[in-house]
Amino acid sequence: MRLSLKALDLICLFTVIIIVGMCGFWVAKQGVEQKTRMRQENALYASGIKNMSLAASNLQHLNTGLKAVKNELKATMEQIPEAVEIGKFLKQLDSLVKRRNIVLITLQPLPKRPERYFTKIPIRLMFKGAFNDIYYLLHALETMKRLLVTEKITISKGGIGEQCRVDLTLNIFEQ
Incomplete structure (x- = not known):
């Protein structure tokens, strides 16, 4: 059974189309996976920035509270002398x-x-x-x-x- 040149060309053409289609599908799949990873990383980065901002705000609030407590402690200690007097x-x-x-x-x-x-x-x-x-x-x-x-x-x-x-x-x- 001999294949004609036309049939051989068709087989090669379909093989090239299938290989190109598979390569295109693979490239598209890799692009989608990369975009998904980038979205996840961006969301994680944004969440990290939000958490850091919240932590900085909480730290500032705690420092303000600590300063107030230190001032109150200092004022109280000034009201309690070393000796009873x-x-x-x-x-x-x-x-x-x-x-x-x-x-x-x-x-x-x-x-x-x-x-x-x-x-x-x-x-x-x-x-x-x-x-x-x-x-x-x-x-x-x-x-x-x-x-x-x-x-x-x-x-x-x-x-x-x-x-x-x-x-x-x-x-x-x-x-």
């Missing part, structure tokens, strides 16, 4: 009491209580005076440059026209 505190208290026309009945320092970072020194005060004078004294104590924490307070009044009696336990601190 009880004499200085008592002079300030005496001045406040006299200015408000309050009668100091007792002043009793209680035993120190060591805490983790500072020592707490409770002081029990008993005094009497007009309610508004007591209010202004308590406000002055609360806004002192020294850190004071009210542990317990009892305000009582015997009757109409009588002065208020206050039993106050304050905590002062030392480092």
Whole structure:
């Protein structure tokens, strides 16, 4: 069986067309795969940039918060002296009491209580005076440059026209 030249040409032509078609399909497939990889890499890159931007924003927010906390800690530490300086505190208290026309009945320092970072020194005060004078004294104590924490307070009044009696336990601190 002999093939004619025309049949041989057709077989070669179909073979070339099939090979060219397969090569074209392979090149197209490689191009699609490459475009898909590029899209994935671009999406990953964009996601990375977005995450880095978010991380930078969070870092800036954390640094701002840290700075605020450091300033607050510094201000608090300035309110807690190295030594108790009880004499200085008592002079300030005496001045406040006299200015408000309050009668100091007792002043009793209680035993120190060591805490983790500072020592707490409770002081029990008993005094009497007009309610508004007591209010202004308590406000002055609360806004002192020294850190004071009210542990317990009892305000009582015997009757109409009588002065208020206050039993106050304050905590002062030392480092």
